[in-house]
Amino acid sequence: xxxxxxxxxxxxxxxxxxxxxxxxxxxxxxxxxxxxxxxxxxxxxxxxxxxxxxxxxxxxxxxxxxxxxxxxxxxxxxxxxxxxxxxxxxxxxxxxxxxxxxxxxxxxxxxxxxxxxxxxxxxxxxxxxxxxxxxxxxxxxxxxxxxxxxxxxxxxxxxxxxxxxxxxxxxxxxxxxxxxxxxxxxxxxxxxxxxxxxxxxxxxxxxxxxxxxxxxxxxxxxxxxxxxxxxxxxxxxxxxxxx
DNA sequence: CGCGTTTGACCTGCGC
DNA sequence: GCGCAGGTCAAACGCG
Numbered sequence: 001x002x003x004x005x006x007x008x009x010x011x012x013x014x015x016x017x018x019x020x021x022x023x024x025x026x027x028x029x030x031x032x033x034x035x036x037x038x039x040x041x042x043x044x045x046x047x048x049x050x051x052x053x054x055x056x057x058x059x060x061x062x063x064x065x066x067x068x069x070x071x072x073x074x075x076x077x078x079x080x081x082x083x084x085x086x087x088x089x090x091x092x093x094x095x096x097x098x099x100x101x102x103x104x105x106x107x108x109x110x111x112x113x114x115x116x117x118x119x120x121x122x123x124x125x126x127x128x129x130x131x132x133x134x135x136x137x138x139x140x141x142x143x144x145x146x147x148x149x150x151x152x153x154x155x156x157x158x159x160x161x162x163x164x165x166x167x168x169x170x171x172x173x174x175x176x177x178x179x180x181x182x183x184x185x186x187x188x189x190x191x192x193x194x195x196x197x198x199x200x201x202x203x204x205x206x207x208x209x210x211x212x213x214x215x216x217x218x219x220x221x222x223x224x225x226x227x228x229x230x231x232x233x234x235x236x237x238x239x240x241x242x243x
Numbered sequence: 244c245g246c247g248t249t250t251g252a253c254c255t256g257c258g259c
Numbered sequence: 260g261c262g263c264a265g266g267t268c269a270a271a272c273g274c275g
Contacts, residue, residue, distance in 0.1 A: 130247065131248055132248090133266070133268080134250075135264090135265065135266070137264080137265070138264065144266095146266070150246095160266095
């Protein structure tokens with residue numbers, strides 16, 4: 001009995017009679033050609049699957065980029081309660097009633113993957129936050145939560161937390177401003193971390209995808225008695241040759 | 244009682 | 260000027 005890496009029971013028994021060996025050798029050439037043809041077909045199928053996978057991967061990357069664009073504040077719209085003056089004066093906690101425009105700097109994005117059963121918009125990043133508002137935006141059905149840093153009373157930092165449009169399990173956190181107090185350990189992913197991690201995960205998923213493909217092929221071959229018989233004969237022949 | 248959350252009202256900028 | 264959308268305020272409420 002021979003157990004292959006595919007888990008196929010080949011039920012190989014050495015041929016002790018010369019006529020059996022001769023018969024196996026006669027059929028071997030033709031069957032090998034047939035197997036080569038099947039192998040070629042499988043390779044072609046695999047190529048098609050790989051191409052499809054490549055296309056899907058590109059599509060996912062595009063969706064991720066769109067997702068980033070949606071959450072980056074548009075320069076054409078009012079976004080902040082602090083005007084340019086606030087950036088220079090720095091000490092005002094309340095928004096000016098005049099111009100509310102502000103340069104697009106001091107904004108960082110972070111991503112946090114959450115449990116699918118967790119519907120909250122709570123992100124623990126080491127700082128202390130006080131929620132002061134929640135709003136449903138036009139582009140995203142999930143609500144956006146507004147937080148102010150309450151770690152220090154004068155800290156001007158705000159953050160917005162919203163679920164990703166494309167991935168409900170992914171929280172997107174947008175930080176505005178810089179903390180004017182002691183740094184805390186941030187343990188959430190930065191934008192670059194997330195993108196890199198996404199690529200890594202994609203690679204991992206590709207590995208998983210390949211595993212699944214191999215497993216399916218193996219299962220298919222396991223159920224094919226002709227293949228098992230031919231494989232058993234081929235291995236038997238090789239064993240006999242070695243003898 | 245203090246603190247944080249919820250939520251409707253309000254404010255502001257922008258496009259038409 | 261008006262409507263829309265995003266952002267903020269503040270009273271009400273809940274919880275420890």
